[in-house]
Structure formats: structure tokens, C-alpha cells
Amino acid sequence: MSEAPTTACGFVAILGAPNVGKSTLLNQLIGTKVSIVSPKVQTTRRRVLGITIKGETQLVFVDTPGIFDPQKRLDRAMVDAALRGGEDSDVVLVVIDAKRGLDKRSQLVFQRLEHSRQPKMLVLNKIDLVKPQALLPLIEQANARLAFERTFLVSAAKGDGCADILAALPELMPEGPWLFPEDQLSDLSERVLAAEITREHLFRQLHDELPYSLTVETEGYATAPDGQAVRIDQTIYVRRGSQKAIVLGEGGQQIKRVGEAARLELEEILGQKVHLFLFVKVREGWVDDPERYREMGLDYPGEA
């Protein structure tokens, strides 16, 4: 009787300041989009698992919200979620934006990770934006600040260097059974992913503080009997009537553009025709409503 090969499975947290490219890296590592990306800071609000298999090892990546100095309740819930994602993992990838270097924001991340006991690896991302000679001093400074097992030079947007990360991880993962079915790519339900995609396009299309004042929830998700099409109903919660007017835009043009972009992306991801219906509701206190945090996949933090 031949013995079954030994399997391994472990969690790899992706931590860093806002906007350094953590979600782009996650999507690139697992080869498909499960976590939303935008040019604005604080796009990711919740932990998102992205799962892939390398040989006999199942790698479970944990994308996290950026670590920053939280001021408001929602900020605190996001940073808590990020730090907890790090604590529960077997390895931590600490992502730095090579263009920004070791700025104040990444210093804060190093500070928060000083006492974490997990092995840490440094990922210098966005190397496509800097001259190669700028990298060496950065590697030296970062390694002097925290003990890293390895350093990777990466362009998550282009995919450069990602294979090296994938090759280095399996030997660090504990032996054990796979925790997820072989074909599972993420822990997000289709309803949550659909809400996230709409939120991504709101982040991309709206300016100033508005993206931070809204949240999106999927209220209805119904597949047609023939499986060819899906109807998705979503509510965008904003905090004030004036914000609702901006989200709708003149003659509803703004929300139409957002809906169109989100629909096209959802059709690609789901491989189905999508009918997307967006509603905007004013809910003044949603940032202090525990139910909204539950929907966002966050714990509700009490008073500071």
C-alpha cells in the first residue's frame, strides 16, 4: 500500500500601511481577483482570505486593511482586524511601497509588529516605480529595523517576483490537512464579493471623503432558473442627504456609471449575465451601528 503524501496548510498574513498594494499582491498570488483595489487609501475594510495550492501545501493568504493610526470607530475596527489577521498567521508578509520608502506610515507598521512572534518576510512592492539602485538602502534600513527571514522585490501590479514568494512559503507551513476544499479561492460569499465590487467602483469614481462615508450591502441575490443570469439588489448607505445627491448625480448619471462598471466586472468574475439594481439610502448613524459592522465582517469596537 502506498502512503498518501503528507499535506501542509498554513496562513500567510499580508500586512502594511494603507495603499502599499496588499490587495493587488493577494490577487496576483492566487491568480484571480478576490480583494478590491483602488488608488485611494483604506480601500480594504475587512480580512479577505485568498486560497491557493502549491504542490501538497494549501496556502491561505489573509489580506488585511492597512495599519494606520486610527481616529474614528470604523478606523479602529479596520486596524483591529488587520492586527488580528497577523496574530493568527504562520508567516507575515510585511509590504512596503518602494516608492514611498520607510516613511512615517511604514514606521508605524514596524512599530506595531515589533513584538509579533511570527516569522516575517519583507516585500518591497511597486519596484516598477523606482530605480534599482534605490532598493539596496531600503532593504538595509528595513532589515535593521525588524528581523526579516527573507526580502522579496516585487511588482504586484505586473506580477514580477510573486513566483519567488509562492516558492518560499510551503516549507514554512505546518503539516496538516487542507482546511478548505481544493477549488475554493476565497472566503467571501458571492453576495459580499458583489457588494465589495460596487464599493470599489464607488471608491474609484467618487472624490474626497465620500467613499469613506458609505457602505454597500447586498440585499438580494437571485439566480435565474436556467442559471444564466443573476439579479443583484444592493443598498448604498450614506450619512447625509447631500451625499446621497452626489452618489446619484445629476439625473442619476453618477450611480448609473458606477452600476455599469460594477455590473461589467461582476459579469466577468461570475461568468453570468448580471442585472444590478442599486439603491441609495441615508442612514446618518451607520458608522456607529453594530449591525453595519457585522455586515462588513468587522467586530464592533466599543468606546476608545
Ligand SMILES: Nc1nc2c(ncn2[C@@H]2O[C@H](COP(=O)(O)OP(=O)(O)OP(=O)(O)O)[C@@H](O)[C@H]2O)c(=O)[nH]1
Ligand atoms: N505601479 C504600481 N502600482 C501598484 C503596484 N501594486 C499596487 N499598485 C497600485 O497601488 C494602489 C493601491 O493598491 P491596493 O492593492 O488597493 O493597496 P492596499 O495596500 O490593498 O490598500 P488598502 O486596502 O487601502 O490598505 C492601486 O492603485 C494599485 O493599482 C505595483 O506593483 N506597481
Ligand SMILES: [Mg+2]
Ligand atoms: Mg487593500
